[in-house]
Every structure is written in structure tokens, then in C-alpha cells.
Amino acid sequence: MTWQQVIRKLAGCCVIGLGLLSIIATSGNENDQGTDEASRPYIRITSPSDGSTYAEKSYVSFSGTLYDTTRTPVTDAAYVWTSDIDGQIGTGASPEAINTxxxxxxxxxxxxTDGNGAAYSQTCTLIIAGDSGTSDDNEVAPTATIVSPADGARFTEGDSISFTGSAVDEGEDGLLTGSALVWYSSKEGGSIGTGTSIVLENPVSGTHVITLIATDSGGATGSAEISIVVGNNPPTATISFPADGSTYAAGESVVLTGSGYDAEDGAIPGDTDGTRLSWSSSVDGFLGSGSGVTIPVSSLSRGNHVITLTAIDSEGATGTTSVGVTVSNTIPTVTIDYPLTGATFDFGDTVTFNGQGTDTEDGDLTDRQLVWRSDLDGVIGTGASVQVQTLSRGTHEITLTGTDSDDASATASVSITMGNTPPTATITYPAEGTTYAVTDDYFIFNGIGNDAEDGPIPDNPNTRLEWYCSAGGLFNPGPENTNHTGTHGVLLREDLTPVPGATVTYTITLVATDSNGDTGTDAITILVPFPK
Incomplete structure (x- = not known):
């Protein structure tokens, strides 16, 4: 058995040997923190003192520390304070003083509890007396009075604050002085002095609840309490709109709505001169301020903004709050002015395309920001106006795409059809203005036809060449052709109405018809003399 074990077994007993070693038991320490503090972690309650007495509703400050084996405070310890009467009363090494x-x-x-999960504890005894400070109902508690400062007084940070009070015991003691009067502050962590008059140097900023406790010779207590403020309490700011994470399009009006409040000045902005609300953006800087709380903003830059509302009180103290807002790029608008959807063009025609694109940030889109495409032929041009002569036959979906400087794009489309190419007709014989002899009984004509789709006419059975005379309409072709179709035509004199002694001018027309029914023509004039 070790000496520590022997000591523990003998704790609270008497004297070992001839009075050489006295062992006195200590109370309330579950860790047996005594002779072996250097060999294991241990905990200490430094406030309140064991057995101390407080008047009911007086503020009590708590503080304690867990030490490791080197007597160094354990930085990652978690602290919990409990009362066997009220349960948990606080957390942390030095929780806020309480009066409940x-x-x-x-x-x-x-x-x-340290970072490894090991728990250590220590206890102390604390007495909360009634107004009399004693269980004897016949005992009259002393009366405590705080003379100065007044309740609600304000002090500048760094001021020395003088406190004056008094206490009278209506029983045996009369006027109480000295250590019978104890002053406490809820912000300073315990007693701040004793006696009828004390000075508190360099008080902690914030609201202090100052309690004066008077204790008579019989242990009865009475108390008085005031609140004072040290330093200016900063205001608070609240953003009502927009919500955090809101997204807007560039140029869209963003309404900023918020408010501020100050413990001393009240609402901000309010009747107190010098208070104001100020809005700012992490991207664009200052946005506005003034007596109002609603500011429409339509000029926020594109990107992610942290919108901050700053409330400033009459002392210049500030309070802020922020929300995140995203302003996205505005998509451009695009229109095709010409041609209209459903338009039809002959194959080979030059088609003019006109369109436009506009963007909130960039203005009019030009040049390579506007791209024309055909679903059959691909890219066919750039810019607001293009002319194209090489469109394929068929139905085209023509799309104009407008892209702004942030690569946001929009499109507009029309559908057009490039139709059949009309055929061509050419009279190869005779020459224009040929004059025939009086003795000629017939007149021979040669011609050709051609079509981009069908090829030579009339090689395709669905195409034809037809000969017409201005005097009699369709006339017979040459003997190798039928149905009045062929590359050769023969006009008989007998088919012409004679005009004796005159030379008559006739127009000969060759008509080429392709498989789609489209036609092309060529014409010449001839002169035919008639005998008298």
C-alpha cells in the first residue's frame, strides 16, 4: 500500500504514531486532489469561496480551472457548473455572473472534461440567504442603500467610478461600515470592494449590475442594486431585404431595406442627430445612406456582392450586418427583321438577311457578336446584315445568335425555302433577223434547253422543249420529235397566213420546261417574204 493510499484511508481520522502526522479530511473533491496534484490533472474552483453567503438575487460569479500534470491550464477543457438545487447554472471556465x-x-x-474525454470535478458550498440572510424569521435584515451613482448612469470607457452606499441595522448594530458592506459587479467577476465608499478603476465595458450587500453581526444580509453602463453600446443593424443568397439580373432594381437600433439613441436613423444607416457593396463600394431605410439600386455590377448595412449611433459607434447577393449578366435580345419565316427563294438567288441584337450592358451587338447559321449549310455570315448566294436547295432553319461580352447568348430563327432553279432555253439556229427566200416552203430551227436539277432538256422524260410562232402558236417540231417537243423545230409556210407581196416579221420562241414545271425561254425574229 502506498503512502497516498494510507493517507486516504486515514483521512479524517486522528494522529499517527505520537502525533507526528496529522491528517485532516477535505470535503467536496471527487478527484482526491491533495498530495498527488503533481502526478495527475487537477481542478480548482477560485470563485465563489467555499462556504460563502450571498443575499437572495445577488449576483454570484463563478470561475475555475483544470490543470495538467505540469500545473498548466488545459486549454481544450469543457466546463459545466451545476447546483444540487438548481441544476446546470453555467458553462465555461468563467461563465456570466447570475442572480437567479x-x-x-x-x-x-x-x-x-479534457480533450481526451477524461472528466474531473470539484465542489464548494454556497449559501443563498433570504432578505434577512438567516433562517430566523424574527431577525431583521439590515437595509442597504446605494447613494451614488444613480441607476442607469453612463460612464466613458477608462473612467474611474466612485461608489457610495450605506447600511443600517435596525437591531443591535445600527450603522454598518467597513467589511460589513461588500460591493459586487456582474461584469468584474466578483467583489469590487468593501466599505461605504469605493473606487472602481478601469471598469470593463458594458452594462454592470452593481450590488451592495450589507451583513450584520448576526449574519443577516440586505442588498441594494443598480445598473450602470461603461462605454457606448454599439448599435445593431438588421437587413430585412434582400434575403441572403438572392440573385438578380444586371440592371434589375434591387431594393435594400434595413433598420438600426441603439440602446442609447433608439431607432437609427431617428430623432437623435448624427445617427445614420449606410449601405455598401464589396464590389461597388458605397451605395447610399440617409434618413430612409429603403434604397433601390439598379447599377450593381455583375458578380457576387456582400451587401453590408452599417448602423452608426450618435457616438460614432457602429454595428453591421451583411447578406450575399449575386448580380448575373443580362441575356441579350435578338431579332431577325428579314426575311420573314416561310419565305421562298429560287435556288441561286442572292438572299439578304437583316437582324439585330441588343444587350443591357453592351448596347448594340455588332460584327462577330452576331452570327448567322443555316441548319443545312452551317455558318453563312456575321454582322447585322449579310447577303448569301450559295444557299443549298431545300428548307433552311436560319438562326441568328447574339453573344454579349460575358458570353451570354440569345437566338432568333426563321424558316425559308430555296426552290427549284428555272431552266434555260437557247435558240442556236437561225440567227436573229434571218430573212428567208420566197421559194422556201419550211423554216428549220435548232435550240437547246438545260436545267440545274434535270440536266439537258429534253433528255429527262419529265422535261420538254416547245416551239412557238407569233402567227400561229405552237408548231410542229422536226420529224425526230413527238408531242411538239424537241431540239429542232420546223415551221411550214403553209401554216402561215400569206400576205401577197409583203415581207412579214414573225417571233419564234423556244420554251424549256423542267420537271418541276418551271420554264425558261429564248426568242428571235425572222422575216418571211410572200409573192405577189
């Missing part, structure tokens, strides 16, 4: 402990004798336990 129930009357009675509390066993306060501080449990600290």
Missing part, C-alpha cells in the same frame, strides 16, 4: 440561485445551501460542482 434559489434560497438555500447549494453544493456547487464544477466538472471539466
Amino acid at each position: 440561485l434559489s434560497k438555500g445551501t447549494h453544493t456547487i460542482t464544477l466538472t471539466a
Whole structure:
């Protein structure tokens, strides 16, 4: 058995040997933190003192620390404070002072858990007395009074604050002074002095609840309490609109709505001079401020913005809040002015395409920002106006694509048809203005026809060449052709109405018809003399 084990077994007993070693038991320490502190982690409650007494509704400050084997505070420890009467009363090594402990004798336990999950604890006893500070209902509690400063007084950060108070015991003690008067601050972590008059140097900024506790010779207590403010409380800012994560198109009006509040000045902006709200963007900087809380913004740059509302109080203290807003690029608009959808053109025609594109940020789109495409022929040009003579036969879906400087694009489309190419007809014989002899009984004509789709006419059975005379219409072709179709034509004199002694001018026309029914023509004039 080790000496530590012997000591633990003998704790609270008496004297070993001839009074050479006295062992006194300590209370409330579950870790047996005594002789072996250097060999294991241990915990210490530094406030409140064990057995201390507080008046009901007085603020009580708590602080404690877990140390490792080198007596160094454990930085990753988690602390929990509990009362056997009120349950959990705080967390952290030094939680906020409280004044809500129930009357009675509390066993306060501080449990600290280190980063490895090992838990350590220590306890202390704390008494919360009633207004009388004692269980004797006949005992009259002393009366405590805080003379100065006034409740709600404000002080500049760094000021020295003087406190004056008094206490009277209506029983045996009369006027209480000295250590019978104890001053406490909820922000300073415990007692700040004793006696009827004290000075607090360099007080902590914020709202202090100052409590004066008077204790008479019988242990009865009475208290008085005020609140003071050290330093200016910064205002708070609230953004009501837009919501965090909102997205808008560039140029769209964004309404910024918010408010501010200050503990001293009230609503911001309000009646107090010098208070204001200020809006800013992480991208565009200052957006606006003034007496209003609603600002429409239509000029936010494209991108991700952090919109910040800053509330400024009359002392110049600020409070801020922010939301994220995304302003996206505006998609351009594109229109095709000509041709209209459904338009039909002959194959080989030059087709003019006119269109336009506009963008909120870039203005009119030009040149390579506008691209014309055919679903049959691919890209056919760029710019607001193009002329194309090489479109394939068939129905084309023509698309104009407008792309802005941020690569956002929009399209417009029309459907057009490139139709059949009309055939061509050529009279190869005789020459224009040929004059025949009076003795000629017939007149021979030669011609050819050609079609881009069908080839030579009339090699295709669905095509034909026809000869016409201005005097009698369709006339017979040569003997190798039938149905008045052929490359040769023969006009008989007997088919002409004679005009004795006159030379008559006739127009000879060759008509080429392709397989789609489209025609092409050629014509010459001839002179035919008639005898008297």
C-alpha cells in the first residue's frame, strides 16, 4: 500500500504514531486532489469561496480551472457548473455572473472534461440567504442603500467610478461600515470592494449590475442594486431585404431595406442627430445612406456582392450586418427583321438577311457578336446584315445568335425555302433577223434547253422543249420529235397566213420546261417574204 493510499484511508481520522502526522479530511473533491496534484490533472474552483453567503438575487460569479500534470491550464477543457438545487447554472471556465440561485445551501460542482474525454470535478458550498440572510424569521435584515451613482448612469470607457452606499441595522448594530458592506459587479467577476465608499478603476465595458450587500453581526444580509453602463453600446443593424443568397439580373432594381437600433439613441436613423444607416457593396463600394431605410439600386455590377448595412449611433459607434447577393449578366435580345419565316427563294438567288441584337450592358451587338447559321449549310455570315448566294436547295432553319461580352447568348430563327432553279432555253439556229427566200416552203430551227436539277432538256422524260410562232402558236417540231417537243423545230409556210407581196416579221420562241414545271425561254425574229 502506498503512502497516498494510507493517507486516504486515514483521512479524517486522528494522529499517527505520537502525533507526528496529522491528517485532516477535505470535503467536496471527487478527484482526491491533495498530495498527488503533481502526478495527475487537477481542478480548482477560485470563485465563489467555499462556504460563502450571498443575499437572495445577488449576483454570484463563478470561475475555475483544470490543470495538467505540469500545473498548466488545459486549454481544450469543457466546463459545466451545476447546483444540487438548481441544476446546470453555467458553462465555461468563467461563465456570466447570475442572480437567479434559489434560497438555500447549494453544493456547487464544477466538472471539466479534457480533450481526451477524461472528466474531473470539484465542489464548494454556497449559501443563498433570504432578505434577512438567516433562517430566523424574527431577525431583521439590515437595509442597504446605494447613494451614488444613480441607476442607469453612463460612464466613458477608462473612467474611474466612485461608489457610495450605506447600511443600517435596525437591531443591535445600527450603522454598518467597513467589511460589513461588500460591493459586487456582474461584469468584474466578483467583489469590487468593501466599505461605504469605493473606487472602481478601469471598469470593463458594458452594462454592470452593481450590488451592495450589507451583513450584520448576526449574519443577516440586505442588498441594494443598480445598473450602470461603461462605454457606448454599439448599435445593431438588421437587413430585412434582400434575403441572403438572392440573385438578380444586371440592371434589375434591387431594393435594400434595413433598420438600426441603439440602446442609447433608439431607432437609427431617428430623432437623435448624427445617427445614420449606410449601405455598401464589396464590389461597388458605397451605395447610399440617409434618413430612409429603403434604397433601390439598379447599377450593381455583375458578380457576387456582400451587401453590408452599417448602423452608426450618435457616438460614432457602429454595428453591421451583411447578406450575399449575386448580380448575373443580362441575356441579350435578338431579332431577325428579314426575311420573314416561310419565305421562298429560287435556288441561286442572292438572299439578304437583316437582324439585330441588343444587350443591357453592351448596347448594340455588332460584327462577330452576331452570327448567322443555316441548319443545312452551317455558318453563312456575321454582322447585322449579310447577303448569301450559295444557299443549298431545300428548307433552311436560319438562326441568328447574339453573344454579349460575358458570353451570354440569345437566338432568333426563321424558316425559308430555296426552290427549284428555272431552266434555260437557247435558240442556236437561225440567227436573229434571218430573212428567208420566197421559194422556201419550211423554216428549220435548232435550240437547246438545260436545267440545274434535270440536266439537258429534253433528255429527262419529265422535261420538254416547245416551239412557238407569233402567227400561229405552237408548231410542229422536226420529224425526230413527238408531242411538239424537241431540239429542232420546223415551221411550214403553209401554216402561215400569206400576205401577197409583203415581207412579214414573225417571233419564234423556244420554251424549256423542267420537271418541276418551271420554264425558261429564248426568242428571235425572222422575216418571211410572200409573192405577189
